[in-house]
Amino acid sequence: MSQTDSPLPRSRAKAARHSLSGSLERMLPRLVIAPSLAVALFFVYGYMLWTFVLSLTDSGMLPQYDFIGFAQYARLFANERWNVAATNLVVFGGLFIILCLFLGLMLAILLDQRIRQEGALRTIYLYPMALSLIVTGVVWRWILNPGLGVESLVRSWGFEDFTFDWLVNPDMAIYALVMAAVWQASGFVMALFLAGLRSIDDNLFKAAALDGASLPKVYWRIVIPCLRPVVFSAVMILAHIAIKSFDLVMALTGGGPGYATDLPATFMYTYTFTRGEIGLGSASAIMMLCGVLAILVPYLYSELRGNKHG
């Protein structure tokens, strides 16, 4: 910057100013970051810590600090409703992840066949992701409502015996949740896979064609193994969406019928804020945090290690 051919005094003055503004320049990033860091530390990590502290107390309607050790956790695991919520999470999360991966991959492969209007189709498939989960929940509640949606429509066509009551059937309501969530997220997974497919050398397809592999075999043996990192990222993202699912459940089933579609997040909300069991609710929140960490830590570990090698 200072190698201009301007007269000497001016450049010296410039250098002096430069050192002053230089120190400001060096400090500026820290100054800008500091408030948000403080806020994040207080409101995210501070409250995490507070929740953990509360989970060790016998707080009811309001927080109080009579420590009772891990008794709330023992109560939590003895609670039938928590067990339903945890089982639901396994069913919901498992199906949600598997179906999203499968549909997303299929859509991506089909979209990758150099079809017309690919851009428009890609946007259509990606659009559900732009909706808030509340909207998704409300829309699907109307669609699945036996009195308003698909069932009443098909019945009005004359099929009087048709039943499609997943939303109100305690055994099936969780699958209604899966359906709405998959509809929402599979377009996003498709976008991930499509990006992965685009990075694959076209010549691989040619080489495989010359080797005599059929198209399904090319995908199964050559292309999909190349997409392993994408599958990994997609599973990570979907898993934490599944664990944190709250708004979709609230909008679609409200946790019902009964508590048949409770997920840990709605369980936590119900106990903490409507049933006056802050201690138990905090314990369930901490269990959810542990669940997220169990997924996130290996992911971050492998990512950071990968970066170091790359």
Next chain:
Amino acid sequence: MSALNILHVDKTFGNTQVLKDISLAIESGEFLILVGPSGCGKSTLMNAIAGLEPVTSGDIQIGGEDVTWRTPAERDIAMVFQSYALYPSMNVRQNIAFGLEMRKMPKAQREEAVARVADLLQITPLLDRKPSQLSGGQRQRVAMGRALAREPQIYLFDEPLSNLDAKLRVEMRTEIKKLHQRLGTTIVYVTHDQIEAMTLADRIAVMRDGEILQLGTPDEVYNDPVDMFVAGFMGSPSMNFIPVTLVSRDDGYVLRVLDEQDPTGAPLELPWPPAREAQALHEWVGERLILGVRPEHFVEDETRMETSFDGTRLDVMATVVEPTGADILLQATLSGTEVTMRLGPKSQVAAGERVALRVDMSRAVLFETTNQRRVA
């Protein structure tokens, strides 16, 4: 019987015709190279042979059978790609065996084929590695191994060496040539590198704008080019083109070199060798022509290396001297035209000096100025 027969093949993408009535035949065991600048259609022609792109019209026959509408897998060919196109998730062994597996070859035979090819290409220690763990040259070998394992009728090489560094490229070039001599395979090889073409080919097809301009042995293409494009494309540094006028004298034809800068000065005249007085030359008397002289057909006069070399003497001003080690490339101005010459390494020429040279007119060629076709 020819191994590959291409009959009047046309290919159009939309409104652009990328292959124009291509016909050629390759004998079994022949090494044919398709060479040309990028966009000349050589890769398209290769893809058409492989069946990766359908032709618009015409026929392709392999081993006497019409394969024009067969899939790539049904054509009994193997291809080596510029990017190698190794399957990233498989190790070297699986990469080589994949084509055999797809053809339902039993496992024992497959392993035998892999072992044979690995031995041939000296990649046995690499068999359990993934492609990402291999160097460029090793990947190149594996890609060739994958082709060799299938023992197809025809091998297609699509610029296989252009991703390698210069030294490795020369090594692999020799290796490919050795392999061809040992196995007697039929090879069609695409490249834009004229040195690869000259060194490897039994026959070279020089292509431009979707047409084959000349199909011949490396010697024919180099010494007997059909037009200025072929002459200029083959050879490095490329042939010098000097504008001349053909003049008829009592003792034969003379080429008068035109000097644009100095039209009043005495023009340089180069006698056309009487032994080469073609009938065709007669009708070009008084016309402007292009004289083509290869850089190595100039010899420094003092050296008198060959007593039999009775070239025409001329006197030039050296502008740039580029020693390459094996010889010296000299840029000089010959009556206003920039000319490159290849001189012996012992030459003492310096830039700015005048150099006395002889030019071997018996190897020179003449072209028309308008359509650049060969005259003599």
